[in-house]
Amino acid sequence: MSGDAGTAGNSGYGRKPFKRSKSHFADRITADGRDGWPVESGRYRLVVSRACPWASRALVSRRLLGLEDALSLAVADPIQDDRSWRFTLDPDGHDPVLGIRYLGEAYDRRETGYPGGVSVPAIVDVPTGALVTNDYQRITLDLATEWTALHRPGAPDLYPEARRDEIDEVMAGVYEDVNNGVYRAGFATGQEEYEAACAGVFRRLEELAPRLERQRYLVGGTLTEADIRLFTTLVRFDAVYHGHFKCNRWKLAEHPVLWAYVRDLFQTPGFGDTVDFDHIKRHYHQVHTGINPTAIVPLGPDLAGWLTPHHREELGGRPFGDGTPPGPVRADEEVPASGRP
Ligand SMILES: N[C@@H](CCC(=O)N[C@@H](CS)C(=O)NCC(=O)O)C(=O)O
Numbered sequence: 001m002s003g004d005a006g007t008a009g010n011s012g013y014g015r016k017p018f019k020r021s022k023s024h025f026a027d028r029i030t031a032d033g034r035d036g037w038p039v040e041s042g043r044y045r046l047v048v049s050r051a052c053p054w055a056s057r058a059l060v061s062r063r064l065l066g067l068e069d070a071l072s073l074a075v076a077d078p079i080q081d082d083r084s085w086r087f088t089l090d091p092d093g094h095d096p097v098l099g100i101r102y103l104g105e106a107y108d109r110r111e112t113g114y115p116g117g118v119s120v121p122a123i124v125d126v127p128t129g130a131l132v133t134n135d136y137q138r139i140t141l142d143l144a145t146e147w148t149a150l151h152r153p154g155a156p157d158l159y160p161e162a163r164r165d166e167i168d169e170v171m172a173g174v175y176e177d178v179n180n181g182v183y184r185a186g187f188a189t190g191q192e193e194y195e196a197a198c199a200g201v202f203r204r205l206e207e208l209a210p211r212l213e214r215q216r217y218l219v220g221g222t223l224t225e226a227d228i229r230l231f232t233t234l235v236r237f238d239a240v241y242h243g244h245f246k247c248n249r250w251k252l253a254e255h256p257v258l259w260a261y262v263r264d265l266f267q268t269p270g271f272g273d274t275v276d277f278d279h280i281k282r283h284y285h286q287v288h289t290g291i292n293p294t295a296i297v298p299l300g301p302d303l304a305g306w307l308t309p310h311h312r313e314e315l316g317g318r319p320f321g322d323g324t325p326p327g328p329v330r331a332d333e334e335v336p337a338s339g340r341p
Pocket of ligand 1: 020051052053054055084117118119120121134135136
């Protein structure tokens, strides 16, 4: 079974400290096509797992920017097998557009014998069936800044030039201590390593909370890429990071500011409508057998709270800046009832 970062062993558990591997295929799809991959409607397919926080960034961006028709979507089974991500949710177990059973086949078409792990998110060139990029740090920034010609009318500017320094600074801390910190805590193989990572998660969250008490979003009164990146970790927090990854100083639902912040995002079109709690819970608990050998999936937490009022609109701000919220989810991309609150 594939390990979560391609480095931690197939059950996310090994003797070495957890270290996230660098994305291997870092070609960029750009407006000018300088890497050989020009932005083009209908040419590429985004492959995700709804379980994966890194892939879920792209799910949210794609919805907020209205790229659903331009960039098609393949959703992998949340449970990998020994060949990694597979399309067992689709008829006959094949992705209907790429015609493949495993995402690894697109990696093979790009480079035979590629030694790294097969990871999501991945963007595949539909005409050739070859992987273009699995650079999860870059993909969403390029959707925001390079795919602008294909954005919907009213798409927000998720990475505004005037705020980039601040966005980058916030995201760097969030990445180190929160996005990746929960993985370092969860896959730690020693007490000290675990304690340092776990303490870092909560230190960073407590540092961010006063900012979010004053303003609706991380970098002011309008949504940015920074909110997307914090959201994808926070939405998983009580369901998998608190128990399975032992980040359990407190539950998100016990923290008034952060719980209201994440519910606000969840209830914003483009965020919560991409989330499948069933995929999230089954993936983490059944795939990381090194830290959950019984593969038992917990029944809780109760999801009803996600839809309760958050009152964050009282802080003011304009969630979409000069833009507007995205429209409804495409019927063929709706999250099944099993994964929703
Ligand atoms: N591509 C990145 C990040 C994306 C990532 O870790 N995705 C996970 C799912 S949450 C994955 O696909 N893991 C499978 C593997 O690496 O074998 C990496 O290799 O660290």
